[in-house]
Amino acid sequence: MRTLTGLNPLDGRPIEITVRDGKIHAIHPGRRDEVAWLSAGFVDLQVNGFGGADVNLDEPNPEEIVSLTKKLLATGVTTFLPTIITAPEEKIIAALRAIAKARQTNKLVADSIPFVHIEGPNISPVEGFRGAHAEEHIRPPSLAEFTRWQEASGGLVGMVTVSPHYEGVEGYIASLTAMGVHVSLGHTHASPDQIRGVVDAGARLSTHLGNGIAGMIPRHINPIWTQLADDRLTAMFIGDEQHLPGDALKTMVRAKGVARSILVSDSVAIAGMPPGIYETPVGGRVELKASGRLCLAGTEFLAGAALPLKDGIARTVAMTGISLGESVRMATENPGRFAGGAGQMRIGMAADLVQFTLEKDGQGLRIERVVVRGEEWG
DSSP: OOOEEEETTTTEEEEEEEEETTTEEEEEEETTOOOOOOEOOOOEEEEEHHHHTTTTTTTOOHHHHHHHHHHHHHHEEEEEEEEEEOOHHHHHHHHHHHHHHHHHHHHHHHHHSEEEEEOOSSSOSSSSTTTTTTTTGOOOOOOOHHHHHHHHTTOOEEEEETTTSOOOOOOOOHHHHHTOEEEEOSSOOOOOHHHHHHHHHTOOOOTTTTSSOOOOOSSSHHHHHHHOOOOOEEEEEOOOSSSHHHHHHHHHHHOOOOOGGEEEOOOOTTSOOSEEEEOOOOOOOOOOOOTTTTTTTSSSOOBBBBBBBHHHHEEEEEHHHHHHHHHHHHTTTTHHTTTTOSOHHHHTTBBEEEEEEEEETTEEEEEEEEEEEEEOOO
């Protein structure tokens, strides 16, 4: 039996949580003198890497996934989706096998990773919309290829990001949805009719909305407005202060509503590393600045996301004016709906919990304590 106390960020009230057999056994009112916040563990639906660990290595291995899981736990992320980006089929399958092996051999990894998110290769090949994804490996969706992914990984693919512009993509999305796979729209130059068509087919998410899109787009008819307007879509946002200006993020969250908004890190392997110049497989020579901005060396062009989700939570509060509780909800309960019900602080749920305080500058969260399945981590 273990007891944790803190302020519930969702309503500001002090609570006391009793943990038994890895689950939340009871929740009672806590002491009024609490200074730390107590939340469900953070849920990140888009993680390419962190702290030097990389999901998209040329030679993937299970040890890399174990290392990544431990590094993310230290930041309060207790559930995450390793995100494999556009690559040749054999590389995607190799990464899937490495993740599957890590889950099979390490309980901590199995508890933290419900399934995998594949971002691409079925995205827009158009410059600006494809982002840093390699154009030569972008290809139309194929149910046969998806089946090979699942056969290689034991059915581990649970989310895919696709562009709706491909002919026949509605049937592909309907098939994946029928299998219980979450389909997200991203890196797309699709028309409003194409977007609405795939939402009719079952797509329910938008990947890092406002990013993965050209710098210059038509002011009225473009992929952003259609996705913001469709209430069937829940939008993922990168709240690192680099990918979306505060005004844009504030407006987008207002349009979707907090209930249909999710925060992700979209972090790459350099995230969590000291500022400096790095050589990377994607982007080449890049510079990580003290502000957390990762850009192509010598330029201001973004080369990936470099802040953990915990800091995106704090910066989203600062940028948008929403409450800490609303921002935390966007990083726990809301993404948890798409990750097997994780991110809930309720009786009977897995005791994945994080205790934290807000940094004095408001730019991040200080993690005080992390509990995974009732056991303290670190």
